[in-house]
Amino acid sequence: MDVKPGKGYSDSMAILRTPATFATDPDLSRGRLVGEPRSPMRSEFQRDRDRVLHSTAFRRLKHKTQVFVYHEGDLYRTRLTHSLEVAQIARTLCRTLGLDEDLAEALALAHDFGHTPFGHAGEEALDEAMQGFGGFDHNAQTLRILTKLEHRYADFDGLNLTWEALEGVVKHNGPITGPLAKPKKPVPETIFRFNDRFDLELQTFPGPEAQIAALADDIAYNNHDIDDGLRARLFTIEDLRDVPVVGPIISDVLKAHPKLEAPRLAHETVRRMIDRMVRDLLDETRRRIAAAKPDSAAAVRALDHPLVAFSDQLVAESKALRAFLFDNMYRHHRVNLMTAKARRVVRDLFRFYREEPQTLPAEWSGQIRDPKSPEAARVIADYIAGMTDRYALREYRRIFEMDRG
Numbered sequence: 001m002d003v004k005p006g007k008g009y010s011d012s013m014a015i016l017r018t019p020a021t022f023a024t025d026p027d028l029s030r031g032r033l034v035g036e037p038r039s040p041m042r043s044e045f046q047r048d049r050d051r052v053l054h055s056t057a058f059r060r061l062k063h064k065t066q067v068f069v070y071h072e073g074d075l076y077r078t079r080l081t082h083s084l085e086v087a088q089i090a091r092t093l094c095r096t097l098g099l100d101e102d103l104a105e106a107l108a109l110a111h112d113f114g115h116t117p118f119g120h121a122g123e124e125a126l127d128e129a130m131q132g133f134g135g136f137d138h139n140a141q142t143l144r145i146l147t148k149l150e151h152r153y154a155d156f157d158g159l160n161l162t163w164e165a166l167e168g169v170v171k172h173n174g175p176i177t178g179p180l181a182k183p184k185k186p187v188p189e190t191i192f193r194f195n196d197r198f199d200l201e202l203q204t205f206p207g208p209e210a211q212i213a214a215l216a217d218d219i220a221y222n223n224h225d226i227d228d229g230l231r232a233r234l235f236t237i238e239d240l241r242d243v244p245v246v247g248p249i250i251s252d253v254l255k256a257h258p259k260l261e262a263p264r265l266a267h268e269t270v271r272r273m274i275d276r277m278v279r280d281l282l283d284e285t286r287r288r289i290a291a292a293k294p295d296s297a298a299a300v301r302a303l304d305h306p307l308v309a310f311s312d313q314l315v316a317e318s319k320a321l322r323a324f325l326f327d328n329m330y331r332h333h334r335v336n337l338m339t340a341k342a343r344r345v346v347r348d349l350f351r352f353y354r355e356e357p358q359t360l361p362a363e364w365s366g367q368i369r370d371p372k373s374p375e376a377a378r379v380i381a382d383y384i385a386g387m388t389d390r391y392a393l394r395e396y397r398r399i400f401e402m403d404r405g
Helices: 046-054 056-063 079-097 101-110 118-127 138-149 163-170 190-195 208-231 244-258 262-293 297-302 312-330 331-356 375-385 389-400
Strands: none
Touching: 046 101, 046 163, 056 079, 056 389, 079 101, 079 208, 079 262, 101 163, 101 208, 118 331, 138 190, 138 312, 138 375, 163 208, 208 244, 208 262, 208 297, 208 312, 244 262, 262 312, 312 389, 331 375, 331 389
C-alpha cells in the first residue's frame, strides 16, 4: 500500500479528500439506544471508536489466541494485534474511497470481542457445551459485550454505540435474515432479542464502512497467518511457491532479490500480497460503484449484492490459499495438539461451573437463580468467553489440581 505522488503514481489509486456521496455521515447517524448529548469535539463515530478502544474487552484481546496460544511465542499475532492490523487496512481503504474512517476503525477494533480463549477451538467447545441453551456464536457474543456485558457507564450497560456501529458488527458478513442471507446456522437469539429493541434491518447488507472492515479482516488474516506459519516453521517458502496469490509474488521478489535472506523474503512477500489484495478490492469496488451509482449509505444497504468486494479471480485464488493454510497450518499436528487441549479446558470449565456455580466470582454467581436453567448456562458462557488464554489456563489448574488454591 505504498502509493506515493510523483512518477508512477496511478490515478486509479487516488485518495479522495472529500467524502463520497455514499459514505456514512456521522451527522446523520440514527443515534444510540440510550439518548446522549452529542460531543462538541468528536463525531459520533469517533466516540464509538474511542469507547471500543477504552473498553475492558479490547484489553483482553492482548492475551487471546489468533492461531497460537500466548505461551508458544511472543511474536505471533494475538486477537489484539490482528485487530490493529485490520483497523490499519480498513482506514487506508476508507480514506482512498472517501468513506468514514472512524466508523470502519471502530468496527475493526471491536469485531473479535466475542471470541473465546483459544480461538476457534474454544468457540467450538463452548458452542457444543451450550447446545440445548441456545448455542454459542462469537458474533452474537460481540453484540452482548457491546450492549450488555461492559459495565463502564452510569446510565447504561454496554458501550451504547451508534446504530451504524451495531449494525456493522452484526451484519459484517451480509444479511442474516431474508432472501439475501446466506444459508447458515440459525440466527442467535441474542441478536433477535436486541433487534426487537433497536431494529438493525437484519435483511439488508450493512453500510459501506462495515463492508470495508469485513474484507480488511480477510486481508489481514490471510497475510499474517502466512507470516506466523513461516515463523513457526509449519511450512516453508518453497512450500508456497505453487500456491495462488502468494507463489507468483515470491517468484517476483526472488527475481529482483535472488539472495534475499528468508525473514526479509517472508516480509517482502506479505507486504506485496497485502498491496495486491488492497488494489484488487479497490478496483472491483470502484467498478461496482460505477455500475450501481449509490448516492447514500442507505442506497448501499438497499442493493441486492455487496458494494465492496474482491474480483472473482482473487476470490478463487484466496480459496486456494485458505485450503493450503488449512492443510498445512490450522490442521498441523502441532496446532491440533494445542487445540485439543484448549477444547478440553473450555469443556471442563463449563461442566465444573454448571455443577458448582457457587465457585464463580460473586458478581457472576449472583446472577444465577436456578443453576439448571438456560439463563445460568448463559451466565457461565459469558464468564468463560471473557477469559483470556492465560486466565483460563490458570483457572483450570486452580480448579483441577488439588495442590493449588
